[in-house]
Amino acid sequence: MMIRIRLILIATIIAFVISNYLFGQQNLTNSQIEEKVNLLLSEMTLEEKIGQMVQYSGTSPKYEQMIREGKIGSFLNIRGATEANRLQRIAVEETKLGIPLIFGNDVIHGYRTIFPIPLAEAASWDPDLVEKAASIAAKEAASEGTHWTFAPMVDIARDPRWGRIAEGSGEDPYLGSVMARAKVIGFQGDELADPFTILACPKHFVAYGGAEGGKDYNTVDISERTLREIYLPPFKAAVGAGAGSIMSAFNEISGIPASANELTLTDILRGEWGFNGFVVSDWNSIGELVSHGIAADPYEAGYKALKAGVDMDMMGNVYLISLSELVNEEEIHEESINDAVRRILRYKYRLGLFEHPYINPDCTKDVILNEKHLDTALKLARESIVLLKNEKKILPLKKDLNAIAVIGPLANDREAPLGSWACEGKSKDIIPVLEGIKNKVSSKTKVLYAKGCKVEGGNRKGIQKAIKIAKKAKVVIIVVGENADMSGEAASRAFLDLPGIQVELVKAVYKTGIPVVVVLMNGRPLAIPWIVENVPAILESWFLGVQCGNAIADVLFGDYNPGGKLPVTFPRSVGQVPIYYNHKNTGRPLNKFSKYTSKYIDLPSSPQFPFGYGLSYTKFNYSNLRINSGKISLSDSLVVEVEVKNHGDRTGDEVVQLYIHDLVASVTRPVKELKGFLRITIAPNEKRNVKFVLYPEQLGFYNCEMEYITEPGKFEVMVGGNSVDLVKTTFEIEQSSN
Numbered sequence: 055m056m057i058r059i060r061l062i063l064i065a066t067i068i069a070f071v072i073s074n075y076l077f078g079q080q081n082l083t084n085s086q087i088e089e090k091v092n093l094l095l096s097e098m099t100l101e102e103k104i105g106q107m108v109q110y111s112g113t114s115p116k117y118e119q120m121i122r123e124g125k126i127g128s129f130l131n132i133r134g135a136t137e138a139n140r141l142q143r144i145a146v147e148e149t150k151l152g153i154p155l156i157f158g159n160d161v162i163h164g165y166r167t168i169f170p171i172p173l174a175e176a177a178s179w180d181p182d183l184v185e186k187a188a189s190i191a192a193k194e195a196a197s198e199g200t201h202w203t204f205a206p207m208v209d210i211a212r213d214p215r216w217g218r219i220a221e222g223s224g225e226d227p228y229l230g231s232v233m234a235r236a237k238v239i240g241f242q243g244d245e246l247a248d249p250f251t252i253l254a255c256p257k258h259f260v261a262y263g264g265a266e267g268g269k270d271y272n273t274v275d276i277s278e279r280t281l282r283e284i285y286l287p288p289f290k291a292a293v294g295a296g297a298g299s300i301m302s303a304f305n306e307i308s309g310i311p312a313s314a315n316e317l318t319l320t321d322i323l324r325g326e327w328g329f330n331g332f333v334v335s336d337w338n339s340i341g342e343l344v345s346h347g348i349a350a351d352p353y354e355a356g357y358k359a360l361k362a363g364v365d366m367d368m369m370g371n372v373y374l375i376s377l378s379e380l381v382n383e384e385e386i387h388e389e390s391i392n393d394a395v396r397r398i399l400r401y402k403y404r405l406g407l408f409e410h411p412y413i414n415p416d417c418t419k420d421v422i423l424n425e426k427h428l429d430t431a432l433k434l435a436r437e438s439i440v441l442l443k444n445e446k447k448i449l450p451l452k453k454d455l456n457a458i459a460v461i462g463p464l465a466n467d468r469e470a471p472l473g474s475w476a477c478e479g480k481s482k483d484i485i486p487v488l489e490g491i492k493n494k495v496s497s498k499t500k501v502l503y504a505k506g507c508k509v510e511g512g513n514r515k516g517i518q519k520a521i522k523i524a525k526k527a528k529v530v531i532i533v534v535g536e537n538a539d540m541s542g543e544a545a546s547r548a549f550l551d552l553p554g555i556q557v558e559l560v561k562a563v564y565k566t567g568i569p570v571v572v573v574l575m576n577g578r579p580l581a582i583p584w585i586v587e588n589v590p591a592i593l594e595s596w597f598l599g600v601q602c603g604n605a606i607a608d609v610l611f612g613d614y615n616p617g618g619k620l621p622v623t624f625p626r627s628v629g630q631v632p633i634y635y636n637h638k639n640t641g642r643p644l645n646k647f648s649k650y651t652s653k654y655i656d657l658p659s660s661p662q663f664p665f666g667y668g669l670s671y672t673k674f675n676y677s678n679l680r681i682n683s684g685k686i687s688l689s690d691s692l693v694v695e696v697e698v699k700n701h702g703d704r705t706g707d708e709v710v711q712l713y714i715h716d717l718v719a720s721v722t723r724p725v726k727e728l729k730g731f732l733r734i735t736i737a738p739n740e741k742r743n744v745k746f747v748l749y750p751e752q753l754g755f756y757n758c759e760m761e762y763i764t765e766p767g768k769f770e771v772m773v774g775g776n777s778v779d780l781v782k783t784t785f786e787i788e789q790s791s792n
Contacts, residue, residue: 082403090408091399095392097151101125103388103395104377106153109334109368113141121155122148125374127398128366130158130204133478135413138199142411153399154407158202158334160475161241161252162221163187165194167427167600168472168479170438171541171577172207172233174596176223176621177668178437179709179733181236187434188240190427193250195477197421199413201405202253204301204334206237208288209258212632214622215268217545220474220577220597222263224621225634225665227284228728231291238295246298247406249413250421256292258303258336260318261285265305268631269546274305279721281307281318282756290327298331298401302364304339311346313339314355319363332397334366335359341370352376357385365394423483428601435598435605437707437733440618441669445590448569450612450671451529454496459527460488461520461563462534463509463556464575470509470535473577473597474542483600487533487573490603494611502527506559509537514555517562524566531610532560533573538597541577550581550628560585573606579624586662594620612671617707617733619668619776626662629654635665635777636724666711666728666776672702672738676774679781685788688764692748692785696773700736708775709733710744715770717784720757726777729753746773750787766790 082090095103106127110117113132120126121144132138138157145155163169169187170178178184188206195203210230211219223233234256243251261281265272276285289300302319303312312318313335323329340359341352349355356376359367367373380386402408441449451458464470466488468481485493492501506520507513524530534556539545551557561584564570571591574580575598585592593616595606608614625633644659645651653659675698682693698710712730716723730746748771754764766789774780 087400087403090403091396094151094153094399095395098395100378100381100388100391102151103391104373106395106398107366107373107377107391109158109366111369113137118144121145124149124151126155127153128156128158130368132157133159133198135197135199135415135418139412139415146411154402154411156201156402156405156407157199158204158255159195159200159477160205161191161195161200161203161477162205162207162475163473164191164431164477164479164599165198165200166422166478166480166483167191167194167431168476168483169431169599170435171220171473171597172222173220173224173577173621174438174598175434176229176233177440177596177618178434179229179619179731180437181232183430183434183437184233185236185240186430188237189243190430192241192243192252194421194427196250196252197413197418200252201407202255202299203241204255204257205241206234206254206256206292207258208234208256208292209263210285210288211263211622212634213265213268214550214579214625215547215628215631216263216265217270217541217547217578218263218543219622220541223288225623226621226636226728227287229621229731230288234288234292235295238292238297242296242298246401246404249406249410253299253401253405254292254297255299255301255334256289256297257301259289259300259312259323259333260303261307262303262305262312270544271304274307276308278760279756282760286322293323293327293329298404300329300331300333302333302335302339304336304342306346311339311343311348313364314343314348314358314362316362324363330397330400332365332394332401333363335364335368335370337368338370340364340367340372353380356380360386360390360394365397431599432601432604435601436608436614438596438598438618439605439609439616440594440620441609441616442592442594442663443586443590444669444671448591449571449610451571451610453494453499453611455499455528457500457502457527458491458495459502459504459524459530459568460491460533461504461506461524461530462532462559463505463507464535465505465531465533466503470538470575471597471599471602473538473599474545476538479600485601485603487603487606490605490607491531491610493604494607494613507555509535509556510554512555514558517559520559521562521566524563524568527568529569529571530563531571531573532563533575534560535575535580536577538577548628550579550625552580552582557584560589564588571610579622581625581627581662583626583662615671615704615706617668617670617709619666619709620663621665623661623665624663627657629657630661633661636727638722639725664776664778666709667778668709668776670706670708672700672704672706674706674708674736674775675699675701676781679773679783681771681783681785683785685786686750687788688750688790690750692771694746694748694771694773696744696781697741698734698736698744699741700738703738705735705737707733707735711774711776712746713772713777713780714748714753715772716753716755717768717770719755719765719767721755723755726772728777753787
């Protein structure tokens, strides 16, 4: 008995020691961190302070010497514990003050275990699972030396021509806010000193997704109302979730570039929201103030960026060149430098870098691509798939068909499923669609394959082979879309059609008369009117990551009932762009019986597929919408309940969506605004009661003085499975008696 007690005591002591080793910084209070930061600042020269504000990419002998001289405080694009530790030793052991470096990387949708692209993750409408994926990404990245991710990207995007729509959560500020919060919590965890968490950096602050013409890096010209009501909310949610850093954007906003914008970086971010983290520029966005034409040289650029509130210069070399001279010439006060450095050092302490600067290289082998991570990747990939069309219930397919033809340039592709910004993702880790289908079907089923054509280009030599094998099959699965590099940064497209001759391939196979299923693999909404009109079944699979083929096969063959919903509107034509569900009514709203109303004369005004849309292999019915009161005061809440019944014979997921419409207000309001959602699983013939609670502040807006208010008046509340098919009722916020 005594031996057992001693063993337990020893184990407890060991656990305590390990815990203190791993989480030594978590016991530091904010005031203790501030004391340490201020003491360190008092010992630093001006040059050493400026060095903390400098970030470079990669490494070289020149950079290593600059570390020794205290001229670099951070690196990006350093991968692997060995290299991270090597550079960290220079900073910690070969400099006067031993201030550790902070290593940042673009861990956007996974580190080595690649999850669906963020736009696809948003299609899951499952923030808990998205949070878990971000946590896994953090764990893998941290195990190889990353302290900080330049994610989540929370830009709202209403123009699918913009390539970076793939990196965010789509067009809606509420859905974007929920996903932003989930990813920040996933990356940062409960305690930043935990060695398996990383610092989040919501980007790009702000309105980068509003680029004119959908052209990356382009001008953004929006009203302050649109800025506050559409583009800022996801950032505010991320800050509220504890994000410790923010990245300033490339674009200008109404004439002022984002990396020199005092309104957004100082007045709103720090003044209104109380953000106490640090701001890093996007790649050379400080230097590009010269190109924008608001700075004559790097000195003026450095002055304006620092004054606006940018603390760290990513790959601009501007701060290193300009700040010391600007202080010496009394253009800026050294206290401004101190404030920026204080914010950076604060998070180096919170991350535990001073106490535990090095990474244990041995921990990687138990973390990277482990089974639990792959299971989560499969679950999220399945939840992200959206069933767009399923005429005559062609899906799900039977697994014992005697022959299935798998055709298309992306059917056996191992690169595209990684999507843009795949960090350390490897094509060898990918399960392509062809392999997933082969893994799923009966051993007696022949799986025939033909590429047909490439994603881009006009070579038609493979089409005849595709037709030949299609005729031998009972069903054809055609996988078409974009290459991974056709979305993401600097990947704007003027047209939203399928690239190359892919539509020609689909048409040729369709003419064989064999039933066709189209699987789309893409990073943005596509305009595919012929396919929608003619092909009986369409799956939107996006870029799903390592488990791509398995997830798609699970849906095709009915092992998983699709429940994803579109986080962005699909247009019929690029001519409808920008197109989004929460538009204004205008003074002459659409009326098909009147010429002089807001519409096109050569195309329907409605989208191809609306925001929130997605089918299932079962059927859901909404009924008995009710509210707790027809009238509420500004201090009350509104309880909204609805019954959702599964009328089919399969268990399925439904995303129940709640929208409101402020019928009359002092400024014009959108026709619908998403204010709540819940993804639920319902068994066959089961009826679920779903409840939402709305608070008056959720019904507010910015008035003419840019004050956020909730006005009395009448509202519609609408609930349904997408932004069009809704049941609704009305309520009223009463005028206060005070």
